[in-house]
Amino acid sequence: MIGRRIPRIDGPIKATGEAKYTTDIYLPDMLVAKMLRSPLPHAKILNIDISKAKKIPGVKAIITGRDAWDIRHGFIETPRYPADQYCLANDRVRYIGEEIACVAAVDEDTAYEAIDAIKVTYEELPAVFDIFEAIKPDAPDIHEFRLPDLIEPFKNVGGRCANSFGDMEAAFKKAYLIREDRFETQLRTHCYLEPQATVAYYDVNGKLNVWTSSMGVFRKRMHLSKILHMPLSKIRIHKSWVGGAFGGKIDLFSHEFCTSLLSIKTGKPVKYVAERDEIFSYFRHGQPMVIDLKTLVAKDGTILGQIVRCYNNCGAYRGSGVVCIFLCWGFIILPYRIPTLDYIGYSIYTNNPVRAPQKGHGAPQVRFAVESQLDIIAEELGIDPIEIRLKNARQKGDILPNGDTIKNAGLIECIEEIEKKTDFRKKYSKNLKEVKQYKNNTRFRRGIGIGVSSYFTGTLIYPHNSAAIIKFNDDGTVQCYTGALDIGQGAETILAQIIAEELSIDIKDIEIIAGDTDNTPVDIGSWISGLTYVTGNAVKKASEDARKQLLSSAAIYLNVHMDSLDMRDRIIFVKDNPERSITFSKVLENHIRDHKGDPIIGKGFFRGLKDAEHGPSLKNAKGAWSDSYAFDAQVAEVEVDMHTGKIKVIKATTAHDCGFPINPLLVEGQIDGQVSMAAGQALSEEIIMEKGITLNPSFLEYKLPIATEMVENDYIDIITEEYKKGHHFHTKEVGEGYVSGILAAIANAVYNATGVRAKRLPIRIINNLS
């Protein structure tokens, strides 16, 4: 079962429309919630008058900041980075679209009528949208907050992460070439097809039942409990299927709080579904970044040191910006050996909507910069892109500056294999030569480019761990209880495969009961690229536990030592004499009879970074970060129409060291998705904003690639890990790492085709058309 290309077990219910998403949940007497949002990017709220709105027939409750206690929330809540955002604006709004009031009414029209009837008096304040304007001494203060250790004369710094090591002076002395560039990445969004949606129902027993489109039910429950002043035990997050998230649904959102509070106030179920233009305009997108990158190299291309400054526009509240600037450090030190580093990342407040993680969370930004610059350097030194990467690639046994060990690294093999498979060197130098000889008369030009990336596999952040329970039906079929939430990546399929492998049963004999805070054990969630590793190991251990119990019980009934037994298809048999056997069903029946009713329940749990107390420091990047790191090399082949500037990614090849692929089909599915996302980021996607207003808030205008523009993919497996019975496995992530190398590869391929070096995304070659 492990390593097999099993189709998704949730396929049929999704293909037939049977799967219930949050938007599909209808409860009797359910009310509709709509949100009043700030029309101003920065203002004091002087008064909110809801008296007229309250009187509209059909309006059941209206809440404003006054109903929301004085509690703030944040993606990160630490002494250094205290929570900075109210669920409903209190006395001030800091971006267009910030939530001010929420109405529950009998239908949508009535809710909107009430929204229109609420009168808010504002005192407008000066606003700032650009990061370099926002740090100036005369910029308006978006928050009172000051970082205690900030040494720069910058305003509006929401977070700072600094880390340096090595002898920079010596590196400068040794350097043969010093290259300095600025790279900029655009504001992009997740484009989950299922909109943000929540149904909340506060029942007569005082329990708050919540269905919400999320990435992890236990994290949502923790946030809601804090912000609602309710014990965890009084909140139940139910499972509903999730139609994509890509990082955009992990934070707490205002509507989750508001539907809950409105249900508490009215005693009725309350549903909120975000409009698509609300999502595009006011919800959390990814993190646009400016990266100043200075790289010092020796004559042979060995990197001697890097000086990096990342400026992240985190929007009006901290969001995940401070995590992103820590991660950017990580993506600088990961795939290549960097002996000397001077890194500072700033997360800067502006009067824009707040930002969230988005697939890669810093990696696409950093890899685009580093891989582009590496190609520039290679060309200046007269060495090829493959050689410079091989020279600097991390290898097994490397110790990262924070102390983490690279236990297994297939990067060198990834680069070597991809070179062979794509005939990279030959194509690259041929194209480069041709570009230099062109007299602007070849219309369609081909280019090839490479990018390298590495990604971590889970870290410690609440809820830190996963647990799982395996129980049996009388017929020996299995139910697994896990808090994991399948958000479309195939979590349930992977977990079922692990159980099937451990218990040697058919996948059809397994039912996964998942993602419910009351009915399933704790789970880390579908984020930080840790689910298969952390939850997968918990499920593996639970299965092992169940297997062991079954075998030891069967050994008694078959009168042999348990080591001589094996199992298949719900039958336990003697290895040397398979005729001597007993069914799971019979073992269970006997076991219950002979063990005071014990039905055999397997229990398993797992937490990564077993020696670490907590995750790494966001201030200085010190401390353990992850147990293992995935590596990849990716090659893009593009065709550029020099008459129209149209760039097409013809083919993408990914050589990946994802540890051990539990299901190669799903690994490829993840790669396909990430390659198409990278193509969108490279070529067409951008949220266009003007003074805090989004000008393309629809799928018509936000240029997500369409079906006919999907890229043809090829894959190379570099397998560095093993799946062994009796040991926890060290698979690596596949959910986020493959969006970055290919992004850089596309930019490098465009250069190879045209001689135009993109320093800003999306890539435009308008000024160089023939």
Added chain:
Amino acid sequence: MQLPHFKYHAPRSINTLNALIEKMKGQAIIMAGGTELIPRMKMRLIQPENLISILKIKELEHIKIKKDKKIEIGATVRIDNLVNFFKENRPFNAIFQAANMVGSQQIRNMATIGGNILQNTRCKYYNRTLQWQNIMPPCHKRGGNICYAVKNSKRCFAVYQGDMAAPLIVLNGKGEFLFDKNFIQKPLEDIFTGNGAMPFNVGKGVLIKFILPQPEDGLISTYKKYRIRDGMDFPIAGVAVAIKIKNKKIDDIKICLIGVSSAPVVIKDIKDFISEKKLTDKLIHEISEIVYNQAHPVENTDGDINKRRYMIKQMTFEAIKELIDGYDK
């Protein structure tokens, strides 16, 4: 996003349609495929009390080739039917090209040719939900007196992006409208005002059909569209070219642009410019330059305006070159 409340009518004949319109004293809105109207209603850009669907009127849904070789296209003929009808039709290739690139397959299945021609002008500051609009004071097109796209402008520059208008205009198509029980024919290029806020001068007239003249010998046409993606997207620049070749020379040429102004732009002075000139690449470049100089897009839809203008030149060149190179084959 829900629709506002409205009364729905679906007459089965032109007579009942007439009676309905009369009864409603011009207060009703005509709906065909609804692909353009429904989104505008959801955004509350238009809130008709009465909606008259014309899809049940059989007379409007046929394409006919008349005895005199004129082609009549009923107003509710679906775009997808046009794709099939004009496939491999050399003189009318522009219609096939344009129809084939309207929106997506789903849109083409629903969308009608009448609705395509009479679709409203668009702007990134206008085609927005009510909640979005509440953030900004109304511009000219919403009854205010400012313009966001062209700062300090006294008028609206919302852009006309109906793909089908360009080919129908270069092929000298006419529209037949029903005004107060009278059927009136107008050359298509005459129905536009050029004012983004009120793009048509046909008021409450109902478009009944289009009439294309019999194709003359040597007529060839094509359409080029610039959009960001391979599908879904409106034209952010479009060029239709019709050429009549006689004795290996261009005897007549008509060029119409779309997506760069509040109305289709019929290129002026082009026929005289080419008269009796030899057909060379240089000449085509010169024609493209003339066309380029008559395209003045503003920043109110996808893409960069310089690129849109540049693409007009590029596509004009390609269109003419393709037509001429293909002619002998």
